[in-house]
Amino acid sequence: MNDQNLRQLIMDVLVAEGHEDDDVTSETALAEGGLELTSLELVRLLVSLEERLGVEFDDATIMNAHFGTVDDIVALVAQSA
Amino acid sequence: MTGIPAAWYNVLPDLGFELPPDRPSPQARPAGLTLHVPATLVRQEMNRRRWLPVPEEVLQRYRQWRPTPLQRAHAFERVLGTNCRIYYKYEGGNLSGSHKLNTAVAQGFYYQRAGASCLAVGTGAGQWGTAVAAACAMFGMGCRVYMVRASCEAKPYRRTIMEALGATVIPSPSDRTQAGRQAQRGPVGQSGSLAVALAEALEDAREPGTHFCTGSGETYSLLHQTVAGLEAQEQLASLADPPDVIVASLGGGSNLGGLVLPFLGAMLTGGRPVRCVSVEPSACPKLTRGRYAYDFTDASGLAPLQKMYTLGHAFSPPAIHAGGLRYHATAKLISSLYHRELIEAVAYPQRAVFASGLSFARAEGIVPAPESAHAVHGAAMEALRADRAGQRQSILMGISGHGMFDMAAYQAYLDGTMTDSAVPEDEIARSLARLPEQPVDA
Numbered sequence: 001m002n003d004q005n006l007r008q009l010i011m012d013v014l015v016a017e018g019h020e021d022d023d024v025t026s027e028t029a030l031a032e033g034g035l036e037l038t039s040l041e042l043v044r045l046l047v048s049l050e051e052r053l054g055v056e057f058d059d060a061t062i063m064n065a066h067f068g069t070v071d072d073i074v075a076l077v078a079q080s081a
Numbered sequence: 082m083t084g085i086p087a088a089w090y091n092v093l094p095d096l097g098f099e100l101p102p103d104r105p106s107p108q109a110r111p112a113g114l115t116l117h118v119p120a121t122l123v124r125q126e127m128n129r130r131r132w133l134p135v136p137e138e139v140l141q142r143y144r145q146w147r148p149t150p151l152q153r154a155h156a157f158e159r160v161l162g163t164n165c166r167i168y169y170k171y172e173g174g175n176l177s178g179s180h181k182l183n184t185a186v187a188q189g190f191y192y193q194r195a196g197a198s199c200l201a202v203g204t205g206a207g208q209w210g211t212a213v214a215a216a217c218a219m220f221g222m223g224c225r226v227y228m229v230r231a232s233c234e235a236k237p238y239r240r241t242i243m244e245a246l247g248a249t250v251i252p253s254p255s256d257r258t259q260a261g262r263q264a265q266r267g268p269v270g271q272s273g274s275l276a277v278a279l280a281e282a283l284e285d286a287r288e289p290g291t292h293f294c295t296g297s298g299e300t301y302s303l304l305h306q307t308v309a310g311l312e313a314q315e316q317l318a319s320l321a322d323p324p325d326v327i328v329a330s331l332g333g334g335s336n337l338g339g340l341v342l343p344f345l346g347a348m349l350t351g352g353r354p355v356r357c358v359s360v361e362p363s364a365c366p367k368l369t370r371g372r373y374a375y376d377f378t379d380a381s382g383l384a385p386l387q388k389m390y391t392l393g394h395a396f397s398p399p400a401i402h403a404g405g406l407r408y409h410a411t412a413k414l415i416s417s418l419y420h421r422e423l424i425e426a427v428a429y430p431q432r433a434v435f436a437s438g439l440s441f442a443r444a445e446g447i448v449p450a451p452e453s454a455h456a457v458h459g460a461a462m463e464a465l466r467a468d469r470a471g472q473r474q475s476i477l478m479g480i481s482g483h484g485m486f487d488m489a490a491y492q493a494y495l496d497g498t499m500t501d502s503a504v505p506e507d508e509i510a511r512s513l514a515r516l517p518e519q520p521v522d523a
Contacts, residue, residue, distance in 0.1 A: 017102070018102065030114055031114050036105055037105070037114065038103060038104070038105045038106075038114075038385040039114045039115070039116055039117065039118075039385070040103050040118070040123065040385055041102075041103070041105075041385075042114045042116065043116055043118065043120055043123040044123060044127060046120060047120060047123055047124050047127055048127075050124075057120060059119045059120050059121055059191070059194060059195035059196075060194070060195050060196035062116055062120050062195075063116050063117070063118075063119055063120070063195040063196055063197070063292070064195075064196050065115075065116070066114070066115050067114040067115070067116075068114075
């Protein structure tokens with residue numbers, strides 16, 4: 001899956017969780033000024049991505065990471081593939 | 082012979098409705114997100130499978146004190162003069178002295194596996210702090226406990242056991258954090274509240290390697306606590322005496338949830354009807370007099386909002402002796418069950434609760450924690466009500482912990498210095514007026 005498809009998948013998951021549909025770029029902020037996610041919503045997003053992509057992110061990798069933009073999630077997926 | 086459940090029971094697929102989602106705090110303005118909760122715990126919250134296996138590392142610890150006893154309270158029944166059969170499930174027989182260790186062990190395991198080196202927690206009566214201190218000792222992590230100062234001073238040996246387990250105990254409000262310093266200038270003053278202690282622990286968790294371990298009201302905590310209810314189900318089945326009524330005290334919600342959810346789930350999937358009764362103090366009546374609304378879970382206002390029955394995050398309950406039941410709100414799962422009339426709620430003043438607690442202690446040989454004494458009193462009231470209605474019911478109550486650290490409270494009762502505190506309606510109204518703005522679709 002290329003980065004653009006992954007960004008679209010992220011948006012699909014968020015819309016399914018009740019967020020508004022919006023264009024996201026690699027630089028879109030996950031929290032303030034962007035998608036306005038809470039930390040718990042971010043974990044829910046990551047867990048949904050795990051289910052859709054058939055991967056499991058390592059708890060230690062996730063808990064010690066800082067997530068600023070959509071690109072940080074794309075990088076996590078690439079690292080876990 | 083009852084065994085230890087190899088899997089926790091997840092009630093969510095049997096509810097037939099979704100829990101309201103958490104919402105961002107209007108006061109939090111993060112530039113990015115750092116996760117404080119191991120993803121596995123969130124996976125458990127999102128999971129729609131009915132049974133989630135208990136990891137072997139957690140089972141090994143559970144074997145130190147589980148299965149816990151379920152006894153019929155014959156002597157207490159005689160004292161009451163009731164025709165009902167009263168059973169109690171006793172969760173006080175472990176290192177922490179309460180049910181809290183059931184989830185603290187599980188959470189400690191997941192946090193350590195996710196790379197945490199220290200956990201920061203807030204605690205009211207000290208049971209959660211003791212349980213997390215024990216779990217941190219088991220899994221080789223440091224532990225900092227912010228304990229409500231009034232409770233810390235009333236129960237000095239709670240502090241001792243936590244420090245003996247290797248934890249650092251800080252009476253809250255403290256000077257270590259901005260939240261603590263701010264609270265000391267406000268209405269909470271020096272005595273403290275659980276909401277402030279939680280805010281201090283949350284702030285403390287900014288230190289590298291330290292993670293805030295929320296508490297026992299999260300949905301995954303209730304999941305872990307179902308070991309108690311599952312065992313009770315099997316124990317009562319072996320006696321061929323399933324309960325008509327289950328009674329448990331309500332603080333953050335994990336004690337009540339752990340005991341009733343397996344029975345409630347069975348009823349929701351076509352099994353035997355059962356009434357589940359929550360007992361709360363009159364001085365902190367969140368279900369009976371609170372509002373179902375989005376509110377802050379701690380005094381910092383930075384954590385996500387949860388929809389729950391609340392008296393308002395600004396509510397400062399009177400300094401009653403059941404410190405574990407003084408939290409301003411309760412678990413969103415328990416709140417949703419009450420909102421849909423799947424559980425009932427009653428509130429009692431503390432002197433009546435302590436009278437029943439002492440009566441139970443003299444009859445059955447276990448001094449219940451003040452929190453658990455609420456369940457004892459609630460069960461006694463249920464038995465007497467059933468007697469008046471000519472019913473011979475089977476009643477199960479949860480004794481969530483022992484009261485051996487609560488002798489100052491029992492002494493106050495015996496001395497006649499204990500008082501009941503009524504909470505005026507306008508005080509609750511003032512606190513509820515400070516609820517955050519509600520989401521438009523709430």
